[in-house]
Amino acid sequence: xxxxxxxxxxxxxLQASKLLIPNTTIIRYMEKFTIHKETQTILKRLYLQTYxxxxxxxISIIQPLLWLLLFGALFENAPIYLFEGYNIQYRExxxxxxxxxxxxxxxxxxxxTIMFDREFGFLxxxxxxxxxxxxxxxxxxxxxxxxxxxxxxIIILLFSMYQTDSMIKPFQWISTIIISTIIIIKxxxxxxxxxxxxxxxxxxxxxxxxxxxxxxxFASTALAPLSFMPYWLQIITCLNPLTYAIEIIxxxxxxxxxxSLNTTIINTLWFQVQIKEGLIILIxxxxxxxxxxxxxxxxxxx
Numbered sequence: 001x002x003x004x005x006x007x008x009x010x011x012x013x014l015q016a017s018k019l020l021i022p023n024t025t026i027i028r029y030m031e032k033f034t035i036h037k038e039t040q041t042i043l044k045r046l047y048l049q050t051y052x053x054x055x056x057x058x059i060s061i062i063q064p065l066l067w068l069l070l071f072g073a074l075f076e077n078a079p080i081y082l083f084e085g086y087n088i089q090y091r092e093x094x095x096x097x098x099x100x101x102x103x104x105x106x107x108x109x110x111x112x113t114i115m116f117d118r119e120f121g122f123l124x125x126x127x128x129x130x131x132x133x134x135x136x137x138x139x140x141x142x143x144x145x146x147x148x149x150x151x152x153x154i155i156i157l158l159f160s161m162y163q164t165d166s167m168i169k170p171f172q173w174i175s176t177i178i179i180s181t182i183i184i185i186k187x188x189x190x191x192x193x194x195x196x197x198x199x200x201x202x203x204x205x206x207x208x209x210x211x212x213x214x215x216x217x218f219a220s221t222a223l224a225p226l227s228f229m230p231y232w233l234q235i236i237t238c239l240n241p242l243t244y245a246i247e248i249i250x251x252x253x254x255x256x257x258x259x260s261l262n263t264t265i266i267n268t269l270w271f272q273v274q275i276k277e278g279l280i281i282l283i284x285x286x287x288x289x290x291x292x293x294x295x296x297x298x299x300x301x302x
Contacts, residue, residue, distance in 0.1 A: 042126075042140035046113065050148070061152050064102040065159055068094065071223070072163070088254070095160045096176075096249040097222025099153055100242055103180040104216065106149035107187035108208050110141050111195030115204050118195070134297050142188045149184050150177060168253075175252040179245045182282045186241070189289035196296050221246050226268060234268060241285055244278035251275070 050057055072091040114137065117123040126137070157176065161168055191208070198204050217223075219233065220242045226234050237243050247265035255263065261276040 038136035039139045039143070042136060043144055046140060046144040049113070057148065060102075060106060060148075061155055063105070064098050064152070064156055067098050067101070068156070068160065068163065071098075089164070091160070091164055092253070093225075093250070094223070095156075095164075096246050096253060097220070099156055099176060099180060099249060100183060100220075100246045101217055101222055102152055102156060103149055103183045103245075104187055104242060105213065106152060107145050107184040108191050108213060110145040110188035111191035111193070112201065112204065114141060114192060114195040115198070115201045119200060135294060138189070138192055138293055138297060141192055142185060145188045146181060146184050150180065153177070153180050172253055176249050179248050179282070182286055183242065183245050186282070186286040186289050189286070189293040193289070193293045193296055196293075216240060216242060221250075226266065231269075238266060238268065238271075238273075241282060244273065244281055248275055248278055 068091070072094055075090045075094075114123065117126070153176070157168060157173070194204060194207060198207065219236045220240045221237060222242070226237060229237060244265070251263055251265050261274065261279075263275050264272050265275055265278055266273040
């Protein structure tokens with residue numbers, strides 16, 4: 001009788017313990033819900049900083065407009081009609097380059113807030129708070145940079161419409177925003193990665209301004225087509241991912257009615273690149289940069 005009673009007690013205790021085990025689906029739902037709330041809370045903090053310092057956003061909007069105005073006036077009489085036989089003004093040629101440069105310039109500083117949080121100790125406070133997923137730091141920084149930069153790009157598009165006296169078709173708006181979004185996500189991940197591995201903001205600013213920003217701009221087709229460049233610079237330009245983004249937007253603006261994924265955007269002596277191949281390159285690099293950022297934050301803070 002004792003053995004049977006003990007077995008019954010053990011069965012009842014096992015059943016009772018099973019009831020105390022939480023459902024895995026509930027746990028996963030709660031994790032997703034908390035990640036959403038954590039990202040939203042950090043986003044509010046970032047937008048509050050922008051609200052308190054509106055001058056930084058104003059400068060980031062004025063800078064590309066000055067590029068459009070000054071460079072467009074400086075090279076107004078340049079023979080840019082030689083570009084693949086299109087008879088266009090230099091302003092029309094310059095607009096896609098300034099748009100991608102704005103996306104690049106805005107996203108390359110995405111990790112600067114994380115760098116300042118590291119130096120002033122706010123990042124440690126965030127990490128010791130009940131933060132379930134450290135990736136919410138990455139998500140919030142990317143979303144914040146994406147929204148701010150897209151607003152700047154829309155203002156540039158409106159300014160270019162006023163400057164060139166031409167309407168931008170819905171397809172051109174969509175293609176420009178999609179390509180700019182891919183560039184923003186990719187460069188933001190690289191910037192956040194640098195913010196976690198570099199020792200301070202001086203090294204961060206020196207790396208982004210001196211060694212990445214201007215060389216990346218001039219080693220692209222933002223200011224001049226490939227046919228205007230020497231062969232050694234054409235090779236470097238073709239290795240620059242910004243070139244593919246600029247050319248996709250440029251050809252979508254020039255061929256809004258007949259554009260297809262098989263349209264050739266880069267035609268050199270050694271290789272040709274179509275729109276679909278350029279999109280694959282951009283998306284692949286964005287995925288790689290995102291995985292690298294996820295790996296560094298897990299390595300350092302998990």
